[in-house]
Amino acid sequence: MKSPTTISKATIDRLPLYFRTLRLAQDEGLDIISSDELGRRLGITPEQIRKDLASFGQFGKKGVGYFVNELKRNVGGILGLDNHWNIAIIGIGHLGAALANFHNFVTLGFNLVALFDEDPDVIGTTVNHVKVEDIANLEQIVKERQIHIGIIAVPAAFAQGVADKLVSAGVKGIWNFAPIKMEVPAGMHIVNEDLSVGLSSLSYHITRQ
Amino acid sequence: MKSPTTISKATIDRLPLYFRTLRLAQDEGLDIISSDELGRRLGITPEQIRKDLASFGQFGKKGVGYFVNELKRNVGGILGLDNHWNIAIIGIGHLGAALANFHNFVTLGFNLVALFDEDPDVIGTTVNHVKVEDIANLEQIVKERQIHIGIIAVPAAFAQGVADKLVSAGVKGIWNFAPIKMEVPAGMHIVNEDLSVGLSSLSYHITRQ
Known part of the structure; x- marks a missing residue:
């Protein structure tokens, strides 16, 4: 995980929205979610999502998508929810x-x-x-x-x-x-x-x- | 006022925050507010604010600041609140x-x-x-x-x-x-x-x- 000081405020502001969307996806029983689908749900371009999430580390599998539980846990960790x-x-x-x-x-x-x-x-x-x-x-x-x-x-x-x-x-x-x-x-x-x-x-x- | 189709989603998402901040400034009796002060209140850089607001037209006076009532009315109009x-x-x-x-x-x-x-x-x-x-x-x-x-x-x-x-x-x-x-x-x-x-x-x- 990169140092949070390198993360832009705009990205940080989107993190709770990612977390929310991943939580709903988890509730629906989804294991994997693509950046296209995340983008559709969030009204953000898939390119922006890949860029945002890449700034924290490697959470996805190219051509497959993001593992919902793992990504949610990681975004939650970045947000400090485990405190x-x-x-x-x-x-x-x-x-x-x-x-x-x-x-x-x-x-x-x-x-x-x-x-x-x-x-x-x-x-x-x-x-x-x-x-x-x-x-x-x-x-x-x-x-x-x-x-x-x-x-x-x-x-x-x-x-x-x-x-x-x-x-x-x-x-x-x-x-x-x-x-x-x-x-x-x-x-x-x-x-x-x-x-x-x-x-x-x-x-x-x-x-x- | 430029066509709203040229305005980025990120700018649009900030408009209600500008409106809110201008409303509070108006309540405080401020007539003029600088992009520095708007930036401080919003946690956005003054450069970003000048860029955002310039995309709608000319609401400020260089070296003076923005006229609070006029800018609020204009942002409100863009948000469609006058409907x-x-x-x-x-x-x-x-x-x-x-x-x-x-x-x-x-x-x-x-x-x-x-x-x-x-x-x-x-x-x-x-x-x-x-x-x-x-x-x-x-x-x-x-x-x-x-x-x-x-x-x-x-x-x-x-x-x-x-x-x-x-x-x-x-x-x-x-x-x-x-x-x-x-x-x-x-x-x-x-x-x-x-x-x-x-x-x-x-x-x-x-x-x-």
């Missing part, structure tokens, strides 16, 4: 509850170890077998349970405050669903999720239909 | 309810005109001022209200059946949250949303910390 990161969700409204119930996180190897809310009616309830705890105890619990990733699903007005607490408690990364520009210290990894991106992209395509 | 598409959400569990409450869809110009579920306890309730209707009436209502985009938030096992109904009722596009490989006729636009992509991407970055 089995501990994750916590902050804000258990509809979005937080939907995320807590999201079966794929388990499939990907993430451990959901804590849920937090500030609403007394929500604290103490369980979602997907995990108890919702008082957000007042966020920092303490993040440290005790060695939570690596905090998922922010609170309203925009509270998001920065939650991020600050997560940072001070020592998380490695933040996955933010609040539509604000979050300020985090240099070196803290943050992925801002904006669900309107997918819908806007769809708008583009149907506009040109 | 004010009618959207419907199918499956009003936690995810569907979170989507129905998502303020950004309104900000982007989408009209939420229908919600559907099959659970008698959910049918008749309202989410964000929209009544949940019986999924049995999906095709009829999609036609009557000229729904352009169907958002599938039902469990995986029911997703293909819902997609088939949306297609036969004449939607232009489908935004699918179910983790399955959906079969739709050629020419039907579908965007598959997988929330685990963002989390996997974060995993990659913290693994290499």
Whole structure:
């Protein structure tokens, strides 16, 4: 496997899509998948796929295709999914509850170890077998349970405050669903999720239909 | 504005991110934004941004930056957001309810005109001022209200059946949250949303910390 420093950001951004597609192919029982078929499923040219995957090593057999399980395991390894990161969700409204119930996180190897809310009616309830705890105890619990990733699903007005607490408690990364520009210290990894991106992209395509 | 056929898929995929970032900049009251600042916020090089935006026309002033409102309006136009598409959400569990409450869809110009579920306890309730209707009436209502985009938030096992109904009722596009490989006729636009992509991407970055 080549050093990841030689891999372009565009390739890195495609890795989770490869992983997703390989997981679905595995679910369908496919053993081998061609770059043509991967390309068709991903909307990427087969040439790009061969180039992307070649930058990590030799996962395919010329004229046959890629071995689905092996390639998935390798892409998962590159993505660091075998670290089995501990994750916590902050804000258990509809979005937080939907995320807590999201079966794929388990499939990907993430451990959901804590849920937090500030609403007394929500604290103490369980979602997907995990108890919702008082957000007042966020920092303490993040440290005790060695939570690596905090998922922010609170309203925009509270998001920065939650991020600050997560940072001070020592998380490695933040996955933010609040539509604000979050300020985090240099070196803290943050992925801002904006669900309107997918819908806007769809708008583009149907506009040109 | 150049013909969109000359624009690469990679550029198109970045447009919703530009739009999102410009919207946040507008919310902050910024009038002008440089390609350096856009680049910092997006994690894209300023050169790439200048190249992307130049492919649509002249939106900036050399040495000054881009005019936020003008550029946002133009990118929004390219994305087709000024079509004010009618959207419907199918499956009003936690995810569907979170989507129905998502303020950004309104900000982007989408009209939420229908919600559907099959659970008698959910049918008749309202989410964000929209009544949940019986999924049995999906095709009829999609036609009557000229729904352009169907958002599938039902469990995986029911997703293909819902997609088939949306297609036969004449939607232009489908935004699918179910983790399955959906079969739709050629020419039907579908965007598959997988929330685990963002989390996997974060995993990659913290693994290499």
